[in-house]
Amino acid sequence: MAKQPPRIGVIGGGQLARMMTAPAINLGLEIKVLAEAADSSAKLATTQIGDYNLLEVVRQFARTVDVITFDHEHVPLKVLEALEAEGVNVQPPSKALAFAQNKLNMRQKLGALGLPMPAWAEIRDASSLDDFIAANGGVAILKTPIGGYDGKGVRVVRSAADAIDWLDNLADFGGSLLAEEKVDFVRELAQLSARRPSGEFVSWPLVETIQENGVCSVVLAPAPNAPDEILAKTTAIAEQVAQGLGVTGVLAVEMFEARDGRIVINELAMRPHNSGHFSIEGSVTSQFEQHLRAVLDLPLGSTAPRAAHSVMVNLLGVDDKNDFVQAYAKALVAHPEAKIHTYGKGPRAGRKMGHVTVVADSVEHALAEARGAAAVLLRG
């Protein structure tokens, strides 16, 4: 172990880069972050501050590391393609990220792979949107192909009139929108997996995600009452997506379990994902450790659970009159099993400020403890 350990460069200073820092320390890997601002969530590992939209900024960062990976999916493809052409090791590569950055391209590719999806259509005008709505029970989910996340860039529409502002400005969205069937689902699921450039693939147990106002609120790991048939299906889907799209590192496939029994793909994330935070305490190998190993093309770790049940509850928004130390102490006393994670962010309504994970023998107990701790942390 004498030669220098590999250096991982993460673009983006958010909580995902922050949470990659801890396993990098444990593993003895060197981690560097290109952050947007000095006071980011990942400031401890920040070695450069700059705009990731600028090729020269990212190129300068790339010179200091052995592999580039990501806290988010917003780095322009042109920047990444230019660096790849210069020999920079980018994981996941731009050809995979292209599908994460553009939901229409993603739908087309998943369709070509024969993977299960909601009904969908590319929308270039009001009449095709109205046709799609009429063919799908009078309602559709309309999405901007680029730039949406956590409920942004997504709208429920019942006629083209509900989207006239978007339809009148199609050029802002690359010329078209994505209309999707509003799936009548019994629950939402997420399949976390990881893949190395050289091909090794592993997946974690399927989880159930519960959203509030379009943002993930609670994750139950494993998904309760999921028959083997569904587990086999979701694992196969994740593997087909990872291989078919050339994804490396951690991949999260968000899915609906429809009332009619279908499992259909909702969204993809080519990075550690909120649905996998439970794995820090709940899995032998966390998604953050696995992502580092995967992008370095190191052997992947066991995804076996470390407890029967893990429940993660997000800390969304915050009461800015709340005192950290007091709320923290109160939560730790009242909920001693809770593992509290905060992201060092300033308060803003609805913002993901942190999360709480509880591992336990019973899902009810884990959920009650995690929710209890989160309530104390948010409301004092």
Next chain:
Amino acid sequence: MAKQPPRIGVIGGGQLARMMTAPAINLGLEIKVLAEAADSSAKLATTQIGDYNLLEVVRQFARTVDVITFDHEHVPLKVLEALEAEGVNVQPPSKALAFAQNKLNMRQKLGALGLPMPAWAEIRDASSLDDFIAANGGVAILKTPIGGYDGKGVRVVRSAADAIDWLDNLADFGGSLLAEEKVDFVRELAQLSARRPSGEFVSWPLVETIQENGVCSVVLAPAPNAPDEILAKTTAIAEQVAQGLGVTGVLAVEMFEARDGRIVINELAMRPHNSGHFSIEGSVTSQFEQHLRAVLDLPLGSTAPRAAHSVMVNLLGVDDKNDFVQAYAKALVAHPEAKIHTYGKGPRAGRKMGHVTVVADSVEHALAEARGAAAVLLRG
């Protein structure tokens, strides 16, 4: 949680400071390190580089944090006492560290508390040393009261002639030496615990430590075949030491289990300790997380095990022709359960370069896997 999180300042940039960094990130605490050099093990969290022997250096560091704690026990008491007089929050406080820094003071204090120890004597001349040796079976362990660790400053002597160099230079050691009975032990044990300034005390399960050449090599958690009577005794010893000496943060009490059945105190460490590294994976709350919570006077976490057995093997020394990535990849493939920790240190014979922990249902399996992974890492 709107107000700023508490800021912890760690003096010393070694692997203990490094390993405190990961839980600080998870907990959302701010951690800063005063390191001796730019390229220390804890460089990610280093905010100041300087000599901890200089009051002005430590004072400057103290101004940037809410509490001062330690990677090692070498900061001069005078420096800490001066800062405490100025109102700086130092944990553990100087009055406790005084006993960690001077083994004679420690023996005197433990004696006053009635705690079990090897026979010992303060040695000021050759004849008193020869008397002690004669009274203790013809052999003694001679220690310099200050500055010894990992086998340094410790010598087995069978007559005063074996220590003539030390006896001729007593002034270098504060005027006297410490002679101790060479305990005929069946094994070595360590009791890890933590205490808050406001009094809360918790202890982890007792562990067995195996030394090679005076340096900890393997830790078995829990200590195999330890009857309840011993567990009760070692926990009570740790609590008496912590309370009696006013220790805050993590305390490690190293003990001998003598062939005649006695449990006697060997050494104390008032900080996270090598015997507690297993707790990163093996305990609900690791010693590093617990130390941060304790020095901030936050409620302590559960010390319950996360698996039946944890085994830690140190990575001592290194083959400097070994390639990190290749050895790492080989170890991960051959020993997928091993959690590998490296400290970012340059190679030196016998140096603690990192450690490997395996948690498992069987101690034999955990030991074999941890030793196997360590062998690959050290020898490729």
